Amino acid sequence: MPRTPASTDVFHAVAEPRRRELLGLLSSGERPVTALVRELGWPQAQVSKHLGVLRGAGLVCVRPEGRQRFYHVQPEPLKAMHEWTAMFERHWTRQVDRIKARAESAASNPTKEIR
Amino acid sequence: MPRTPASTDVFHAVAEPRRRELLGLLSSGERPVTALVRELGWPQAQVSKHLGVLRGAGLVCVRPEGRQRFYHVQPEPLKAMHEWTAMFERHWTRQVDRIKARAESAASNPTKEIR
DNA sequence: TCAATATATTCCCATTTGGGAATATGTCAA
DNA sequence: TTGACATATTCCCAAATGGGAATATATTGA
Numbered sequence: 001m002p003r004t005p006a007s008t009d010v011f012h013a014v015a016e017p018r019r020r021e022l023l024g025l026l027s028s029g030e031r032p033v034t035a036l037v038r039e040l041g042w043p044q045a046q047v048s049k050h051l052g053v054l055r056g057a058g059l060v061c062v063r064p065e066g067r068q069r070f071y072h073v074q075p076e077p078l079k080a081m082h083e084w085t086a087m088f089e090r091h092w093t094r095q096v097d098r099i100k101a102r103a104e105s106a107a108s109n110p111t112k113e114i115r
Numbered sequence: 116m117p118r119t120p121a122s123t124d125v126f127h128a129v130a131e132p133r134r135r136e137l138l139g140l141l142s143s144g145e146r147p148v149t150a151l152v153r154e155l156g157w158p159q160a161q162v163s164k165h166l167g168v169l170r171g172a173g174l175v176c177v178r179p180e181g182r183q184r185f186y187h188v189q190p191e192p193l194k195a196m197h198e199w200t201a202m203f204e205r206h207w208t209r210q211v212d213r214i215k216a217r218a219e220s221a222a223s224n225p226t227k228e229i230r
Numbered sequence: 231t232c233a234a235t236a237t238a239t240t241c242c243c244a245t246t247t248g249g250g251a252a253t254a255t256g257t258c259a260a
Numbered sequence: 261t262t263g264a265c266a267t268a269t270t271c272c273c274a275a276a277t278g279g280g281a282a283t284a285t286a287t288t289g290a
Contacts, residue, residue: 163267164268166267182265184267
């Protein structure tokens with residue numbers, strides 16, 4: 001059974017907190033690698049490697065300019081993730097409803113045990 | 116540098132496609148392990164192991180009943196993921212706008228090169 | 231052409247991961 | 261108590277992962 005490698009799978013790619021941080025940074029605008037290295041404070045090799053994974057997952061795109069490479073976010077795959085999680089939206093809204101109902105019931109019956 | 120283990124981190128937990136499948140199944144309602152094994156067709160040990168990871172990440176909850184254990188989705192952590200991806204929403208909506216604008220411009224200037 | 235700059239890739243290593251098989255644990259029913 | 265059933269855990273293994281250090285590649289300017 002082949003596992004889905006982080007190098008091509010969006011979910012795996014963003015599972016790494018560092019890569020989320022990197023993406024977050026890029027979300028505020030296109031940047032060359034040097035800028036990322038400076039802002040993140042990581043070794044350059046690591047930044048490049050993480051960018052490589054994000055690139056493989058289609059989460060970022062490169063625009064070469066001279067000897068620099070400007071990276072920017074490619075949001076499509078994240079949209080898929082967003083939609084997958086949305087599948088469970090009704091669960092958490094329902095849960096909030098339950099909690100609210102419980103709180104209200106507790107407020108009107110102060111002696112009653114909360115459960 | 117400690118990595119975030121799949122056993123406690125939501126993003127890692129959900130990075131595994133099998134676990135997404137499992138969650139998807141559970142999203143349609145609480146079930147005992149036996150039912151999951153039957154519906155998924157995986158070895159029982161694997162189902163239990165994946166459930167263990169999901170449990171560790173707070174994504175599912177157990178309700179013991181006799182010798183069975185009923186699992187159900189615990190949506191809170193997914194909400195966090197949903198919100199994280201939402202951070203990039205403006206990117207994909209903007210991108211759609213760009214694509215639309217391009218298509219419209221192409222439609223009104225049929226001879227112009229698309230870029 | 232040569233040196234400097236920007237970035238990617240390679241090699242090595244410790245750790246984690248998921249699968250398979252076997253086994254342990256807990257619960258019920260006879 | 262004993263055996264069947266439901267589920268979790270352990271052990272072993274091959275593969276993948278991220279970090280560090282070093283090195284390769286490409287581009288620009290002197």
